[in-house]
Amino acid sequence: MYSPPTDPADRQRMTEAFNGAVDELGAILDGPDVWGWYGRTLSARVRCGKFGRCWLRLMTAPADKATGKIWEGNLRAAELFDLGIKKPAMYDAVEQEVHGHAYRAELSQYVPEPVLSPSPVLSPDAVIPPDPWWESLRADLSTVAKAVTNRVAVRQEWVDRSVPRFLNLPAPQVIEWETAHGDLQPANLTSRTPYLLDWEGFGAAPVGYDPAMLWAYSLLAPAFAERVRETFPVLDTEAGRVAQLIVITELMQSASRGDHPELVGPLRRMAEDLA
Known part of the structure; x- marks a missing residue:
């Protein structure tokens, strides 16, 4: 669970935009606010006449940056996967721009079960x-891996720059690629x-990127x-070793910005074992 924006003005504009999306989509608020990472998203359960209980998620970005991979990710995933794997179906979306801020509200299937963490x-x-x-997870990730998309979650150029910087190791060359969820963590x-x-x-x-991500976020729970x-036996292959080093690098970069410092020690030890 994340916190609201630290700036009260940001919290107010997000709340106003969210309430406007509720009205535009003909919904009624039906649950508490749920804030995302650094207050960039605001979500809540709503009721909608056509679909019943739904999940409404509002994201924001500066108007000149409201495009590209992150902005349209859920929509593109819905086009590829809504009928093929276990993910919340997307029902509708609306966008608006107010005073230099863009907002995108996505109405999706409500899943009445808790997250893993x-x-x-x-x-x-x-x-x-x-x-x-x-x-079920293994089957769905196998389906995702076979999907054809021009979207990119990890770039070799980033690997070349970041692995030496954060792990003090030579950058591995990625030989095998597949489509990945891209943020497969317990939440x-x-x-x-x-x-x-x-x-x-x-x-x-x-x-092996998705299993490597789930594994890395689980290092404080060794049995899990x-x-x-x-x-995911792919983690014991050379491709899996490369994927783990790349995921560890990502999480070390994130830790350098203050995220999840409790993982730094275990991640360093795992990187040494994989080197």
């Missing part, structure tokens, strides 16, 4: 889901089905992390 970092006492959960998976949430960043990534490795 309220934080991307899995806690040490996390419960390991039963076998069908893992089988983006529901605990019973599982549904895969938040498709902003999906696109081409190194083979081991189950990730058992479910």
